[in-house]
Amino acid sequence: MNGRVFVIGLGLIGGSLALSIKNNHPHCTIIGFDIAEKNKKLGKMLGVIDDCVDTLEDGAEEADLIIIATPVRQAEMMIEKLAQMPLKNDVLVTDVGSTKGKVVEKSRLLQEKGITFIGGHPMAGSHKSGVSASKALLFENAFYLLTPEETVDKNSVQLLMNWLSGTRAKFLVVSPEEHDLLTGVISHLPHIVAASLVHQADDVAKSNELVTRLAAGGFRDITRIASSSPAMWRDILLHNKTVLLELLDKWTKEMEKVKTLIKTEEADEIFDYFQVAKNVRDELPQNQKGAIPAFYDLYVDVPDYPGIISEVTGFLAKENISITNIRIIETREEIYGVLVISFQTEEDRKRAQACIAAYSTYETSIG
């Protein structure tokens, strides 16, 4: 497709969408805008956008597709501003925000001007922020939720899906209310719980610094998402207030139930509690992103000596396997460490596992 795409907010999601659109529509022009000058420069330098503009007006006026990719309260402001600007009659406006109710409500300002708005939410991401973390295939196999109002015609929805086909995501139309309930359960509440676990550990660490040194494996897995952007999550909680207050009530009751089981030492019921959770968790689809992180981690048990990281990355370099992240978790202090290497695709992870097995005797696992 030809045309001009205007991305407002050059962060992880705006940048990833820009890359995926360019992949499938190489003849389109992608223009970027961000309140932070450095993000515009970085976006251009990394080839994520073709060009950038100084003002919202400069990018919006000639655009055929406008993507709002800022935190959700800023997205509302962007809609207000766009509704006061001269735009092309047939421009399509969409957003990527993690909440939909308030954004879609605000979009009626655009609809009153005859401008089509379709709420959108690619259901994959990362705890990393910023345009430098952008990936063209971040949304591959993930669900991409769309929340068009009834007044939006089907051709516009199809047109948006065509623009976004390079994401290789699976589109699903839901109402804004259903969206906010579902994401409240599988994304927003878990982020609150992850942050609360970190706060709790940090509190204990004030009197016992071993806590942070020992925090490995399980704690790191369950709290990875606590490293996400605080600005993004502040906005999400404020937007999805009603749903989250209800979910937090239910969560509190659930924790009370567990407390009682422990107090009364109900061994069989405690077993069942974990067994049911295990069954449900084990049945989650494996090959899709979404609630499952968009990075593929490989755990390598390595002896703890200087140069071990370059040794292992050297094996991977020989086979031309690129990595996106690497870190050591020290679970068994001074003897062995666990090297966690992240890859962009499942295929890269499999190749890496075979490569490490060929070059060394280090044990690997996929966590």
Ligand SMILES: NC(=O)c1ccc[n+]([C@@H]2O[C@H](COP(=O)([O-])OP(=O)(O)OC[C@H]3O[C@@H](n4cnc5c(N)ncnc54)[C@H](O)[C@@H]3O)[C@@H](O)[C@H]2O)c1
């Ligand atoms: N991170 C995820 O996992 C994820 C996944 C799906 C959807 N989302 C949603 O996508 C949106 C963006 O998240 P992200 O992870 O890309 O965040 P990010 O912090 O990486 O990027 C947001 C960008 O918006 C810019 N920005 C903020 N206010 C602005 C304004 N008024 N005008 C122009 N630019 C502005 C920031 O400078 C930043 O570059 C959020 O609404 C979030 O809810 C995030």
Ligand SMILES: O=C(O)C(=O)C[C@]1(C(=O)O)C=C[C@@H](O)C=C1
């Ligand atoms: O994988 C992560 O780090 C994410 O938190 C991604 C995640 C999620 O909760 O699944 C976060 C918020 C978005 O709205 C969609 C996806």
